[in-house]
Amino acid sequence: xxxxxxxxxxxxxxxxxxxxxxxxxxxxxxxxxxxxxxxxxxxxxxxxxxxxxxxxxxxxxxxxxxxxxxxxxxxxxxxxxxxxxxxxxxxxxxxxxxxxxxxxxxxxxxxxxxxxxxxxxxxxxxxxxxxxxxxxxxxxxxxxxxxxxxxxxxxxx
Amino acid sequence: xxxxxxxxxxxxxxxxxxxxxxxxxxxxxxxxxxxxxxxxxxxxxxxxxxxxxxxxxxxxxxxxxxxxxxxxxxxxxxxxxxxxxxxxxxxxxxxxxxxxxxxxxxxxxxxxxxxxxxxxxxxxxxxxxxxxxxxxxxxxxxxxxxxxxxxxxxxxxxxxxxxxxxxxxxxxxxxxxxxxxxx
Numbered sequence: 001x002x003x004x005x006x007x008x009x010x011x012x013x014x015x016x017x018x019x020x021x022x023x024x025x026x027x028x029x030x031x032x033x034x035x036x037x038x039x040x041x042x043x044x045x046x047x048x049x050x051x052x053x054x055x056x057x058x059x060x061x062x063x064x065x066x067x068x069x070x071x072x073x074x075x076x077x078x079x080x081x082x083x084x085x086x087x088x089x090x091x092x093x094x095x096x097x098x099x100x101x102x103x104x105x106x107x108x109x110x111x112x113x114x115x116x117x118x119x120x121x122x123x124x125x126x127x128x129x130x131x132x133x134x135x136x137x138x139x140x141x142x143x144x145x146x147x148x149x150x151x152x153x154x155x156x157x
Numbered sequence: 158x159x160x161x162x163x164x165x166x167x168x169x170x171x172x173x174x175x176x177x178x179x180x181x182x183x184x185x186x187x188x189x190x191x192x193x194x195x196x197x198x199x200x201x202x203x204x205x206x207x208x209x210x211x212x213x214x215x216x217x218x219x220x221x222x223x224x225x226x227x228x229x230x231x232x233x234x235x236x237x238x239x240x241x242x243x244x245x246x247x248x249x250x251x252x253x254x255x256x257x258x259x260x261x262x263x264x265x266x267x268x269x270x271x272x273x274x275x276x277x278x279x280x281x282x283x284x285x286x287x288x289x290x291x292x293x294x295x296x297x298x299x300x301x302x303x304x305x306x307x308x309x310x311x312x313x314x315x316x317x318x319x320x321x322x323x324x325x326x327x328x329x330x331x332x333x334x335x336x337x338x339x340x
Contacts, residue, residue, distance in 0.1 A: 044193070044300035057265065058300055061291045086203075086298040088196030118164060 018055045025067055034067045037079055041066070042093050050093055195306075195317035196298055202232075202312050203296035207286025211268035213275070220260055220286030226312040229339050230258040231331075233282070234294055234304045236266045237274035242303040245321035246278045252327075253281035257335065261285035264294050264302060307331070309338045 019038070025031040038052035045056040051063050062083065069079045083091055095101045137145065197203075202225055209217040225232065233249060235242040253259055261282035263271050268287070288294055297306065300319070307316040316334045318326070 057291070058295075061295060065292075065295060084196070086196060086295060087300070088194065088298070090193050 017052050018059065019052060019063060020060075023060070023063055023067065025071065030067075030070050033076060034063070034070055037066050037070075037076055038063055040080065040093055041083055042091050044087060044091060192319050193300075195314065197314045198317065199313055199315065202306075202308055202314055203293075205286075205293045205296055207262065207288055207293055210263055210266075210271050210285055210287045213268070213272055213285075216275075216280060217261075217263075217282070217285035217287070220262065220284045222312075224284055225260060225308050227310055228258055229310060229335065230260055230283075230308050231335075232260045232262065232297075232306040232308055234262045234264050234288075234297065234299050234302060236264045236302055237270040238266065239264075239302045241321040243274070243278065245303055245323075246281070248322050248324065248327055249281040250279050252331075258283050262293060262297070263287045264299070265289060265291045305331075307334050307338060 017035075019035070025034060035052060039050045041051045041062060043049045043051045043054035043056050043059040043062075045058050046054050049059075051059040051066075053059075065083075066079055069082060074082070080092070089095055089101075095104060097105050202222055204222050206221040207219055209219040231249075231252070235245075237243075249259055259281050261284070263285055265288065271285075271287070286293070297304070298317075303321055305318040305322060306314050309315050315338050316330075318331065322331055
């Protein structure tokens with residue numbers, strides 16, 4: 001029972017949101033759009049939550065604003081642009097790709113590439129060193145090995 | 158082999174340096190992660206029109222875009238329920254005494270609380286508009302309270318300060334910007 005409860009908590013926890021019933025639009029399709037947009041917009045008070053998740057007063061105001069803009073006929077892009085004009089790119093949880101954010105977007109890939117290249121060269125070099133380190137057997141040693149292999153094993157049936 | 162082996166050490170030192178610089182900036186107050194650049198810098202102030210605080214019509218007068226044109230002014234967004242606003246208030250009083258024009262936007266307040274706040278601490282504002290719904294604050298891109306904007310003669314926003322202005326920032330940031338904009 002308790003295990004099930006815990007599983008249930010973890011299953012449903014990511015779905016927690018701050019939107020209050022009174023804020024929701026009557027039209028389900030429009031409300032769905034509002035929810036989608038709210039998830040893209042950062043709550044600047046809490047900074048790592050979207051306005052859809054946040055209980056901050058500003059987040060509530062912005063949620064209502066998003067719905068008002070949708071009701072007045074704005075497209076999704078128009079709503080987002082309206083908020084970005086006032087709060088800047090930082091309000092977007094997925095920053096746009098532009099000159100200023102190029103390092104942000106490409107940085108991880110570049111670092112991954114450098115790391116992969118490093119490991120590749122390290123392994124290649126290690127292989128070479130190991131190859132050099134193993135000296136082939138001389139004739140005496142080969143003879144000894146042959147001898148040992150030729151001897152019948154007394155434990156064999 | 159040896160040349161490659163120092164790469165991780167080098168990478169570690171580089172990261173340690175970057176972190177060190179970041180920590181040092183945080184510690185010295187040079188970097189404030191809460192202070193975001195305003196999207197409105199060097200843009201005209203937003204169009205808005207706010208009524209005066211109820212029952213204080215004569216003292217507060219209301220506030221609109223055209224009130225802020227033709228002079229250097231501070232626009233301060235405040236609320237009686239916001240303790241940092243209270244902490245900052247004496248600095249605004251000093252600036253007003255020096256003749257700096259300060260306009261207030263009273264954010265999501267009740268007329269009664271706003272009146273008590275002003276009666277207790279003084280009124281440094283030339284005009285105040287009551288933003289009961291918080292809608293005009295969004296036009297200004299406000300996200301922390303108090304916030305203070307420096308507006309120049311042409312009605313453009315030149316600087317935005319998030320949070321209370323402390324005496325150090327008054328002298329090191331606000332006054333130099335006011336002087337620069339006034340010239």
